[in-house]
Amino acid sequence: MxxxxxIAGFGGQGVLxxxxxxxxxxLLENKQLSWLPxxxxxxxxxxxxCSVIISDEPxxxxxxxxxxxxxxxxxxxxxxxxxAVVPGGKIFVDSTLIERKVNRTDVEVHYIPATKxxxxxxxxxxxxxxxxxxxxxxxxxxxxxxxxxxxDKVVSARKAALKEINFKALDTGYNN
Amino acid sequence: MAEKVLMKGNEAxxxxxxxxxxxxxxxxxxxxxxxxxAYMAKRMPKIEGGVFLQAESxxxxxxxxxxxxxxxxxxxxxxxxPGVSLKQEGISYIAGADLPALIVNVQRGGPGLGGIQxxxxxxxxxxxxxxxxxxxxxxxxxxxxxxxxxxxGLAFDLADKYxxxxxLLADGTMGQMMEPVELPETAPEMIEKPWAVTGTKMQxxxxxxxxxxxxxxxxxxxxxxxxERYAQVEKNEVRYEEYMMDDAEICVVAFGIxxxxxxxxxVEARKQGIKAGLIRPITIWPFPKEAIAKAAxxxxxxxxxxxxxxxxxxxxxxxxxxRVPVTLCNRAGGMIPSPDQVFDSIKxxxxxxx
Numbered sequence: 001m002x003x004x005x006x007i008a009g010f011g012g013q014g015v016l017x018x019x020x021x022x023x024x025x026x027l028l029e030n031k032q033l034s035w036l037p038x039x040x041x042x043x044x045x046x047x048x049x050c051s052v053i054i055s056d057e058p059x060x061x062x063x064x065x066x067x068x069x070x071x072x073x074x075x076x077x078x079x080x081x082x083x084a085v086v087p088g089g090k091i092f093v094d095s096t097l098i099e100r101k102v103n104r105t106d107v108e109v110h111y112i113p114a115t116k117x118x119x120x121x122x123x124x125x126x127x128x129x130x131x132x133x134x135x136x137x138x139x140x141x142x143x144x145x146x147x148x149x150x151x152d153k154v155v156s157a158r159k160a161a162l163k164e165i166n167f168k169a170l171d172t173g174y175n176n
Numbered sequence: 177m178a179e180k181v182l183m184k185g186n187e188a189x190x191x192x193x194x195x196x197x198x199x200x201x202x203x204x205x206x207x208x209x210x211x212x213x214a215y216m217a218k219r220m221p222k223i224e225g226g227v228f229l230q231a232e233s234x235x236x237x238x239x240x241x242x243x244x245x246x247x248x249x250x251x252x253x254x255x256x257x258p259g260v261s262l263k264q265e266g267i268s269y270i271a272g273a274d275l276p277a278l279i280v281n282v283q284r285g286g287p288g289l290g291g292i293q294x295x296x297x298x299x300x301x302x303x304x305x306x307x308x309x310x311x312x313x314x315x316x317x318x319x320x321x322x323x324x325x326x327x328x329g330l331a332f333d334l335a336d337k338y339x340x341x342x343x344l345l346a347d348g349t350m351g352q353m354m355e356p357v358e359l360p361e362t363a364p365e366m367i368e369k370p371w372a373v374t375g376t377k378m379q380x381x382x383x384x385x386x387x388x389x390x391x392x393x394x395x396x397x398x399x400x401x402x403x404e405r406y407a408q409v410e411k412n413e414v415r416y417e418e419y420m421m422d423d424a425e426i427c428v429v430a431f432g433i434x435x436x437x438x439x440x441x442x443v444e445a446r447k448q449g450i451k452a453g454l455i456r457p458i459t460i461w462p463f464p465k466e467a468i469a470k471a472a473x474x475x476x477x478x479x480x481x482x483x484x485x486x487x488x489x490x491x492x493x494x495x496x497x498x499r500v501p502v503t504l505c506n507r508a509g510g511m512i513p514s515p516d517q518v519f520d521s522i523k524x525x526x527x528x529x530x
Contacts, residue, residue: 036353
């Protein structure tokens, strides 16, 4: 079983962080994985994406060109990657920021008002983790139990105070 | 067994180098290898005897490497393509003075200032000289973050053993990606370096590190002796990996990120009944000539997959003695071939004849 995940949005939305979190959770589950960021002359507000592959087998190419799971957090990303998703794949849309619907009819689509939910729980920068919570629920790509252990890996000790709110964001997404 | 951690390829090289006993790093920042220098900047000051120095230029950095290498200490520099071009003079001097050192090139697209996306177009520079004069580097090409770490340690060992500089030739993808990696927990065995300039304490004759020989007979002698050592490297240190090659009819040759992509294509070809296989050189100097020659006896075509306009393809053609067609499947300028592109090349080579 191999799941190819592409997460895309604006720089500053935590797209790379969300991918890193999934990667660590996969590592803790003894899965094979790769994480590859887009890199370049990027800046806050520019586009950013990252490829995460989680597998039971050694990972071949780390570049995700045909995602099984697409997570989009802005309209340009949906426009760019919608057609790349494999038939039967899953698309997760932050419906607060993306007003249009997905055109494809051969994929499973989840609309999550992640940015609104993030504001509701007073964590306006954590729409990314709300999306990830939902993705874990709907794909089962990694189990949800012991999710806080993976947070320990990505939230540095210096920012330990942020762990709780990240956990809350994940939970909000998972139970949405 | 050590715990697996997630690291970027660039960071894995840095940590592996420190664990291999390299306490001297000199460099100058450039994308896409900057995390390596950044990691060193953070770690080195915390280690006893550790030195991180951001030089005023790449040329200064490589000459600092030359200096430390003369003392027999493990030393390295890292850069990306345009920066490595600047280092070539110093690399030639280090090779000419028979000193071990590690140079890391996390390649980006060229020529010129080029771009910052991944490339493999410094193959010629790495394997055919780059600087002036007759010399070689041991060139290792990692294809995973684990290998970024493992080959770093190996590069230091081989450089010491054969008294020659080694190069880790990676690319932007390998540098930027994260994968689980297990780092070595025990310090490597260091060999004696009686040639090093460490101060005679009036106890022995002084050592001289030099690459200048004005008497041609003497200079010729150093060249011949050096090439005897290179012959040993070619005999003992060739490394490569084969995948599905036993009954292969189409042979794909690729290293680094191109090998990762090609492996997907070979898997797909096998699914569709095409007998494809992959040879992944881990050392590109010395080049796995025998593996290629053997493939040429049972494959009807060899495909070189490269992120360049076709450089390794020349070594493949030489090694296979052109007994079978050698074709190129490539992207350049920072683009990466897709598994589909490689698969199409395999299909074309198979001629629809499964």
